[in-house]
Amino acid sequence: MHEYSLVQAVVERIEEEVQKQRALAVHALTVSVGELGGVDPELFRTAFETFRQGTVCEKAALTVRVVPATWSCPACGKAIEKGAVLRCPACDLPAKMGEGSDGLTLDRVELEVP
Amino acid sequence: MCTTCGCGDTELVPVELHDKILAGNDRQAAHNREHFLGHGVLALNLMGSPGAGKTAVLEATSRFAEGRLKLSAVSADLATDNDARRLEKAGIPSKAITTFQACHLDAAMVHHALDGFPWDRSDVFFIENVGNLVCPAIYDLGQAANVVALSVTEGEDKPIKYPVMFQKADLVLVTKCDLVPHLDIDLARIDDAISRVMPNPKVLRVSARTGEGLAEWFAWLEEQRRPIVQGKGAHMHGHAHSHEHTHSHEHTHADGTVHSHPHAHVHEHPHEHGEAKAEEHQHEREAGHAHDPAEKHEHRH
Ligand SMILES: Nc1nc2c(ncn2[C@@H]2O[C@H](COP(=O)(O)OP(=O)(O)OP(=O)(O)O)[C@@H](O)[C@H]2O)c(=O)[nH]1
Ligand SMILES: [Zn+2]
Ligand SMILES: [Zn+2]
Ligand SMILES: [Zn+2]
Numbered sequence: 489m490h491e492y493s494l495v496q497a498v499v500e501r502i503e504e505e506v507q508k509q510r511a512l513a514v515h516a517l518t519v520s521v522g523e524l525g526g527v528d529p530e531l532f533r534t535a536f537e538t539f540r541q542g543t544v545c546e547k548a549a550l551t552v553r554v555v556p557a558t559w560s561c562p563a564c565g566k567a568i569e570k571g572a573v574l575r576c577p578a579c580d581l582p583a584k585m586g587e588g589s590d591g592l593t594l595d596r597v598e599l600e601v602p
Numbered sequence: 603m604c605t606t607c608g609c610g611d612t613e614l615v616p617v618e619l620h621d622k623i624l625a626g627n628d629r630q631a632a633h634n635r636e637h638f639l640g641h642g643v644l645a646l647n648l649m650g651s652p653g654a655g656k657t658a659v660l661e662a663t664s665r666f667a668e669g670r671l672k673l674s675a676v677s678a679d680l681a682t683d684n685d686a687r688r689l690e691k692a693g694i695p696s697k698a699i700t701t702f703q704a705c706h707l708d709a710a711m712v713h714h715a716l717d718g719f720p721w722d723r724s725d726v727f728f729i730e731n732v733g734n735l736v737c738p739a740i741y742d743l744g745q746a747a748n749v750v751a752l753s754v755t756e757g758e759d760k761p762i763k764y765p766v767m768f769q770k771a772d773l774v775l776v777t778k779c780d781l782v783p784h785l786d787i788d789l790a791r792i793d794d795a796i797s798r799v800m801p802n803p804k805v806l807r808v809s810a811r812t813g814e815g816l817a818e819w820f821a822w823l824e825e826q827r828r829p830i831v832q833g834k835g836a837h838m839h840g841h842a843h844s845h846e847h848t849h850s851h852e853h854t855h856a857d858g859t860v861h862s863h864p865h866a867h868v869h870e871h872p873h874e875h876g877e878a879k880a881e882e883h884q885h886e887r888e889a890g891h892a893h894d895p896a897e898k899h900e901h902r903h
Contacts, residue, residue, distance in 0.1 A: 490706055490737040497623050505617060512612055519623070526740035526766040557765075559801070571762075573794075574801040582801035590769070592623045592740070600612045 491527060491535040498536075498594050499543045506544050511599035514548040518597075523557035524590035553595070558586030627741055630709035634716075634744025641722040642834030644827045645729065647743050649767060650751035651760075652733030655777035657685045658810035659751060659819075660728055661692040666816040671823065674724035676715045678707050678732045685730060694728075695720050706737035709744055726823055735764040747772035747826055754778050758791040761799045768799040773806065773822060780809040 502514055521527045529552045536550050559568040561576030562584040568574060574583040622628065638645040648656050657677070664673055675696045677685035683698030690696050697719045699711055712729055721727045729745060731738040739748075750771040752760055755778060761768045768774065774796055782789065789807065796803045806822065808815035 490704075490740070493708075494623050497626060501619070501621060501623075501625075505619070509615065509617065511615075515614060524766050524769055526736055571798060573797045574799070575797070585769070585801070590766070594619050594621045594623055596616055596618050596620075599615050599617055601615050602612055 491531040492539060494527060494532065494592070495535040495539045499539065499545050501594055502548075502597055503544050505597060506599065509599055509601055511544075511601050513600040514544050514597055515600055516549045516551065516598040517545065518551040518553060518595045520553045520555055520588065520591055520593045520595050522555045522589045522591040524585070525555075525592040526590075527592060529554055548597075555588040555591060557589040559583040559589075560586065624740065624742075627709050630713060631742035631744040634709055634713050635746075636744075637713075637716060637722075638727065638744060638746070639830060639833060642831050643722060643724060643727045644747075644823070644830050645727045645743075645745045646826075647729050647731060647738070647745035647748045648751065649731045649735070649738045649748065649771075650733065650777075651735050651753070651756060654733065654751040654753045654756070655810055656730050656733070656751045657688055659775060659777060659808065660689055660694060660730065662808075662810035662813065662816060663819065663823075664689075664692045664694050666813065666820060671726055671820070672724040673726050673728065674719075674721040675728040675730055676712065676719075676721070677730040678711075680732070689730075695724070701732055705732055705734050706741050707731050707743060708741045712743045725827060735760070735767045739767045739770045746830060749773045749775060751775045751777050752792070754781055754785060754787055754789070754792075758787065758795055761792070761795040765799040768796060769801075771800055773804045774800070775815075775819065776805060776807045778809060778811070779807045779814055780812045 498517070498519065502517060505511070506514060519532070521529055521532065532552055533550060536545075540546055540548065557570070559570075559574055560566060560583060561568065561579055561581060563579040563581055564576060566576060566578065568576065568583045575581065576583065634645075648660070650656050660673070660675060663671075667673065673694045675686075675689050675694050676699050677683075677689060677696060678699045678701050679685050680701055680703075683700070686696040686698035697715050699707060699715050701707065701711070704711075707729065716722075729743055748771050750767055750773070752774055754776060761774075776789065776792055779789075793803070793805055796805055804822075806815050806818050808819055
């Protein structure tokens with residue numbers, strides 16, 4: 489259950505931002521999780537619910553954006569379907585993973601500032 | 603305060619960050635990588651299910667190497683140091699990393715284990731991760747490559763079920779191959795499953811029991827070592843000396859210990875020492891004590 493340590497890292501990063509902007513509260517945050525990012529979105533939400541108590545994120549609304557994994561040929565660009573062999577049959581090249589497929593990012597926060 | 607009328611209302615401000623959640627771990631991993639490369643040590647992250655045969659492969663590698671490669675290892679164990687003791691017995695200087703409830707190793711745990719343990723005098727340093735096919739894959743430890751052990755008893759569809767782990771693998775060791783005649787398993791189906799989750803599949807079939815495949819595994823290790831040894835050679839040519847760090851303030855670790863590095867360093871790139879105490883460094887930088895890499899590496903030769 490590494491989702492807890494990820495939530496902790498997110499909250500710490502937001503605390504930093506809150507200090508920098510002298511914010512009074514955090515209203516919302518958006519996190520992107522790639523399908524190959526190794527994070528279960530549901531577990532992440534549960535971990536957030538537990539962990540946010542007593543932190544700057546106590547009342548913040550969490551949005552988890554799940555980015556589907558994509559693969560394509562690095563030469564001809566042809567998409568390779570999920571479950572298929574990760575190699576372009578035409579160019580005989582290993583597939584390239586699409587942007588965000590294994591990403592794990594804190595995209596944005598909504599801060600209440602004086 | 604509301605800027606238009608000064609009524610005292612607060613404002614909602616959206617802040618775009620797009621920060622990697624694991625940025626802190628990545629910084630620590632980059633630091634570990636410099637330790638490994640600075641010593642010309644090939645560091646490998648060995649992952650796999652509980653009981654996949656990770657420790658057994660290392661024991662067999664030591665037997666097979668017969669001193670031709672100096673090995674060392676750290677081994678993650680939930681509560682015991684059994685694996686580390688097995689490895690020591692097999693002639694591999696080892697240290698246990700007790701993870702308690704953690705389901706994976708992170709870069710700080712590995713860095714902490716590097717103290718007081720002769721990993722730096724080995725050719726290949728194995729990091730035997732927690733037996734788990736999910737979490738360990740997303741934490742960079744500073745390794746040069748990922749090796750995933752998959753035993754023939756685990757079923758042919760394991761790679762499809764755990765795509766994250768296999769997508770990140772540089773090599774899959776199909777272990778316990780001596781058992782194949784006793785099982786209803788088709789090795790070709792394992793290869794096929796791997797090719798659907800690993801874009802450039804590299805698979806070796808081994809048995810710690812019979813020694814099958816160990817020569818190929820050994821050759822793979824040698825191949826991975828080549829660029830690292832050459833990198834160190836090139837480096838030593840320019841800086842045939844060792845030195846102590848003069849910026850030990852940047853080297854305070856999570857446990858409060860300060861370590862100096864009595865070894866030659868790789869000077870070509872900025873030496874990122876952001877560790878567990880990254881906030882502190884951040885603070886220093888903001889306070890105007892900028893550490894520009896050139897200044898950092900002005901060592902008295
Ligand atoms: N037949 C056979 N059994 C093996 C082989 N390698 C390991 N085993 C057996 O598989 C079991 C687990 O092996 P370990 O090496 O402890 O596996 P591990 O992945 O290190 O396990 P954890 O560290 O607990 O996750 C032991 O009972 C070993 O004897 C092999 O090549 N052939
Ligand atoms: Zn193509
Ligand atoms: Zn083990
Ligand atoms: Zn260090």
